[in-house]
Amino acid sequence: MRADARQNRQRLLDATAELVLEAGGEPTSDAIAERAGLGIGTLYRHFPDRQSLLHAVARHVLERTIADGEAIIATTTTSDEAVRRYMHAAIDHGIGVVNMIHPLLDDADWPDLRARAEAVLTTLIERNRYDRLLREDLSVGDIVFATIRFGRPLAIGLSPAEDREIARRQLDRYLDGLLAATPYREHTAP
Amino acid sequence: MRADARQNRQRLLDATAELVLEAGGEPTSDAIAERAGLGIGTLYRHFPDRQSLLHAVARHVLERTIADGEAIIATTTTSDEAVRRYMHAAIDHGIGVVNMIHPLLDDADWPDLRARAEAVLTTLIERNRYDRLLREDLSVGDIVFATIRFGRPLAIGLSPAEDREIARRQLDRYLDGLLAATPYREHTAP
DNA sequence: TGCTAAACGGAGCGCTACACTCCGTTTATG
DNA sequence: CATAAACGGAGTGTAGCGCTCCGTTTAGCA
Numbered sequence: 001m002r003a004d005a006r007q008n009r010q011r012l013l014d015a016t017a018e019l020v021l022e023a024g025g026e027p028t029s030d031a032i033a034e035r036a037g038l039g040i041g042t043l044y045r046h047f048p049d050r051q052s053l054l055h056a057v058a059r060h061v062l063e064r065t066i067a068d069g070e071a072i073i074a075t076t077t078t079s080d081e082a083v084r085r086y087m088h089a090a091i092d093h094g095i096g097v098v099n100m101i102h103p104l105l106d107d108a109d110w111p112d113l114r115a116r117a118e119a120v121l122t123t124l125i126e127r128n129r130y131d132r133l134l135r136e137d138l139s140v141g142d143i144v145f146a147t148i149r150f151g152r153p154l155a156i157g158l159s160p161a162e163d164r165e166i167a168r169r170q171l172d173r174y175l176d177g178l179l180a181a182t183p184y185r186e187h188t189a190p
Numbered sequence: 191m192r193a194d195a196r197q198n199r200q201r202l203l204d205a206t207a208e209l210v211l212e213a214g215g216e217p218t219s220d221a222i223a224e225r226a227g228l229g230i231g232t233l234y235r236h237f238p239d240r241q242s243l244l245h246a247v248a249r250h251v252l253e254r255t256i257a258d259g260e261a262i263i264a265t266t267t268t269s270d271e272a273v274r275r276y277m278h279a280a281i282d283h284g285i286g287v288v289n290m291i292h293p294l295l296d297d298a299d300w301p302d303l304r305a306r307a308e309a310v311l312t313t314l315i316e317r318n319r320y321d322r323l324l325r326e327d328l329s330v331g332d333i334v335f336a337t338i339r340f341g342r343p344l345a346i347g348l349s350p351a352e353d354r355e356i357a358r359r360q361l362d363r364y365l366d367g368l369l370a371a372t373p374y375r376e377h378t379a380p
Numbered sequence: 381t382g383c384t385a386a387a388c389g390g391a392g393c394g395c396t397a398c399a400c401t402c403c404g405t406t407t408a409t410g
Numbered sequence: 411c412a413t414a415a416a417c418g419g420a421g422t423g424t425a426g427c428g429c430t431c432c433g434t435t436t437a438g439c440a
Contacts, residue, residue: 001386002385002386002387002436002437002438003437003438004386004387004388004436004437005386005387005388005437008387008388024293025215028426028427028428029427029428029429030426030427030428033389033390038388038389039388039389039390040389040390040428040429040430041387041388041389041390041429041430041431041432042387042388042389043429044428044429044430045387045388049428049429050427050428050429099344099345099346103214103345103346103347104346104347105346105347145344145356145360146360148344148346149339149340149344149360150339152342152344154289154335154338154339154342155289155293156289156293156294156295156338157293157294157295166335170335170336170339170364172367173364173367173368174360174363174364174367175367176366176367176368176372176373177362177363177364177365177366177367177368177369177372178363178366178367179367179372179373181373182366182367182369182372182373183366183369183371183372191415192407192408192409192414192415192416193408193409194407194408194415194416194417195408195415195416195417198416198417218397218398218399219398219399219400220397220398220399223418223419228417228418229417229418229419230399230400230401230418230419231400231401231402231403231416231417231418231419232416232417232418233400234399234400234401235416235417239399239400240398240399240400
């Protein structure tokens with residue numbers, strides 16, 4: 001594979017991720033090619049169709065997020081820090097694109113990644129069973145849904161950088177609220 | 191105006207809000223009519239075009255949310271409870287549709303509503319200056335962005351009811367993290 | 381420095397899906 | 411029962427989008 005071809009392939013992946021996070025939806029083939037500074041023909045020489053490209057981007061993000069999660073588990077001892085680092089890593093890698101491209105939760109795709117992702121998440125939860133630094137009712141679903149919520153772009157015309165800044169700040173508050181020591185009280189109906 | 195016409199108009203508004211929250215985007219005219227159990231012709235007799243209908247739905251949601259906010263301010267004394275009730279009211283009224291229909295924050299539309307909304311928000315913040323039940327760096331922007339974040343549908347194939355259930359739970363954790371008494375610590379780079 | 385296979389660009393084609401119209405039919409209301 | 415008001419939905423025009431095709435450019439090698 002020629003060097004320029006490899007570089008262009010990467011440009012297509014990056015441009016796609018950017019556009020998805022900026023516009024909060026699936027970009028058109030033309031938009032991706034333009035953002036990458038390439039012709040449409042080049043896009044279709046690297047990927048058989050638009051969906052393949054989108055899938056590749058989503059997979060790439062997922063892979064890096066899971067790899068980070070595995071590393072975090074191996075090096076971080078306290079459950080609260082591990083959860084915090086994992087969720088920040090997901091946002092930094094642009095986990096939002098996975099949700100925008102595969103809005104349904106039926107990830108029958110990626111059976112391999114799914115197993116690894118489940119391992120990471122259950123480890124995070126089980127670790128909290130011992131040190132109990134976070135609320136004890138914290139579940140895998142809580143982490144998944146929160147990761148989706150904070151990873152999704154707000155789609156109000158912000159740049160990906162501004163958007164991420166807001167997301168990180170909000171995520172930290174959410175994690176504060178997850179601490180077992182938080183003066184939480186059961187809220188009844190308003 | 192004939193009674194059935196008025197009822198059908200309301201059905202169109204309700205169906206639109208439902209679809210926006212379910213699919214996380216602007217529904218087609220056909221989809222709206224079908225969901226409302228009406229013909230497309232009826233839609234266009236009540237609204238000159240699709241955008242007018244969408245605008246009307248967004249305005250309706252905003253109006254009810256702001257009215258609730260004004261009532262909450264008049265009856266709730268503590269700042270943390272007032273903020274909590276306001277944000278839950280926004281979610282319950284489906285504030286997410288406003289963001290899906292007007293993704294950009296330049297609400298040059300609704301100058302009237304904007305003034306009232308600003309009054310509600312600044313009052314909430316100013317009240318916290320006195321009782322300091324929430325973090326003192328809490329800003330109007332924090333409330334706005336959080337309302338958008340938690341009001342937006344997750345768009346992963348959940349029903350609006352399930353979606354709202356998750357949003358409410360997550361919002362309560364976020365609000366817990368906003369309490370001044372939370373054992374928050376400054377997070378440094380990972 | 382030339383040669384060639386590999387890679388690129390983008391005009392244009394075909395098609396889908398969507399907004400909106402139009403008119404014959406139905407229905408509320410006095 | 412009369413009639414104006416309201417409805418239904420097939421159909422039309424179109425805009426935008428995915429993808430192809432082929433003439434042009436370029437990387438890499440001897």
